[in-house]
Amino acid sequence: MTDSPPPASLELSLEVSGLAYAYPDGHQALFGVDFTVRRGERVALLGPNGAGKTTLVLHLNGILTAGAGSVTVAGLPVGKAHLAEIRRRVGIVFQDPDDQLFMPTVREDVAFGPAAAGLRGPALEARVEYALSLVGMEAFADRPPHHLSFGQRRRVAVATVLAMEPEILVLDEPSSNLDPASRRELADILRSLDITVLMVTHDLPYALELCPRSLILSEGTIAADGPTADILCDEPLMTTHRLELPFGFNPKTAPA
Amino acid sequence: MGAGHAHRLYRHGHTPLHALPPHCKLAAVLCFVVVVVSTPREAVWAFGLYAVLLASVAAVARLPALFVLRRMLIEVPFVAFAVLMPFVAQGERVDVLGLSLSVNGLWGAWNVLAKGTLGVAASVILASTTELRALLLGLQRLKLPPLLVQIASFMIRYGDVIADEMRRMRIARESRGFQAKGVRHWGVLGKTAGALFIRSYERGERVHLAMISRGYAGTMPVIDEVTATRRQWSRALTLPLLALPICLLGWTTL
Ligand SMILES: Nc1ncnc2c1ncn2[C@@H]1O[C@H](COP(=O)(O)OP(=O)(O)OP(=O)(O)O)[C@@H](O)[C@H]1O
Ligand SMILES: [Mg+2]
Secondary structure: OOOOOOOHHHHEEEEEEEEEEEOOOOOEEEEEEEEEEEOOOEEEEEOOOOOOHHHHHHHHOOOOOOOEEEEEEOOEEOOHHHHHHHHHHEEEEOOOHHHHOOOOOHHHHHHHHHHHOOOOHHHHHHHHHHHHHHOOOHHHOOOOHHHOOHHHHHHHHHHHHHOOOOOEEEEEOOOOOOOHHHHHHHHHHHHHOOOEEEEEOOOHHHHHHHOOEEEEEEOOEEEEEEEHHHHHHOHHHHHHOOOOOOOOOOOOOOOO | OOOOHHHOOOOOOOOHHHHOOHHHHHHHHHHHHHHHHOOOOOOHHHHHHHHHHHHHHHHHOOOOHHHHHHHHHHHHHHHHHHHHHHHHOOOOEEEEOOEEEEHHHHHHHHHHHHHHHHHHHHHHHHHHHOOHHHHHHHHHHOOOOHHHHHHHHHHHHHHHHHHHHHHHHHHHHHHOOOOOOOHHHHHHHHHHHHHHHHHHHHHHHHHHHHHHHOOOOOOOOOOOOOOOOHHHHHHHOHHHHHHHHHHHHHHHOO
16 A cells, blocks of 8 residues: 555645636626635635625636636636536536526525536435435425525525535625524534535634634635634734624634 | 415315326426317307316316316407407408408407417416426427426526515605605616526525535426326327217318
8 A cells, every 4th residue: 555645636625726707897806816725625705795705706716717827626617618627516506596597496596506417316306305404405306496585595405516526615795684593504414514615704603613614715815724713713813804703702612 | 485386376285186297297288289270260060069078177177167267267268359350350241240350350250269279278277287397307308408397497596586586675665755656666676687687696606606516407307297198198298089970070071
């Protein structure tokens, strides 16, 4: 048996280097973003409104095409050549579940991604059931998504992405609009998954709870990268980037 | 979020009619309507027999007569048009209760009324025994253009979302003291409609992003294969097959 470490390209789930992007109207949103995420890591992406977080997320599966720089997912560069494979590997959960759930029933919605990738019959059925069981929504398979509560829809949205067995799960503000119980349930689900997670959030306690590591994106560049607790305790850094802890929350004393 | 008004026509049940595959039922209704429409209008008795056929289908599906009749009310605007025909049509005229009516117009009105009513009744029975979702799968199976089926399924999915958006905008309007009364306020309503359009359009864009993120490339993947056995087909086609001889008889006895 050889003991050599696996090649770097297999170790890394995500590699973003020198990523810059300007919207067609000329507004530049990203100015050279660099970071990597190792396989199995859970990383929070923090930053004020308008920092470019959503813009960055849309680059990860090739919906927006980098003006400069590159994005690599598990060794595969994001580009026109393997778009289908990239979209299977990068599962994005959008902020509003109503945008994400577009099929008439929960089951069909969860089946959509795998079916588009060519899965059929019992294999498809099994995949759907498994993904719904991961988020505890098996009982709702035949319900129309618009008859579910917001928290349930968010969970189904996560299942639609998990059904594609992605390499990395990207969530855009997963805890927004959830009541405390749903927020905790979603945290339990995310913690139980054995998968790389990149989570965009304004909910700093949630980041601390779920993600050992955080990035701050500010004005289109990465302004900080380190352990979440250290970042949240660095007051000058936090104020420079318009990040504020909720009233009464102390990251030093919070149970990690 | 509102209750599912998408399913108002559907009546839940476990009858042989509910159990038939949707595309068989669709094909049967289509054939039946074609047969009815090609029956000569002078064969009055034939239409009576058709009605009896439909009534027995409704009985198999355990649909109460009142339920079917109430849902047939959508026909009313067309009836109004039929009622006008005897007055406005040209040609030979007869006097009924002192009114001068066109004979051609009377036949025309009867034609529209009888065939329309039968068609609407058949469709109501179809809609009451088939879920919208299944209807769409059936249409897809019958090789309707996929784009049309996709548009229809998005209408079902987002009907509620858009109605909800409309409701929120109305509440926002009224919370700021606006009440639509009279022509003077139509401008405001028009602008709201415009805003609703833009919101829906933007939602459409976001949904599209979510779809391509999951590998959508222009065609809906096949998730549910609807299939039908020969027996199910023959059961469904009983209706048009019974109607066909009536139609032929109608032509021979002219
Ligand atoms: N379609 C667009 N066209 C032009 N500019 C845009 C577009 N979308 C976003 N922007 C601009 O790009 C910048 C980054 O926006 P982005 O949506 O990525 O921010 P964000 O970090 O996700 O903010 P938030 O926390 O509010 O969601 C903003 O200044 C925004 O105005
Ligand atoms: Mg955003």
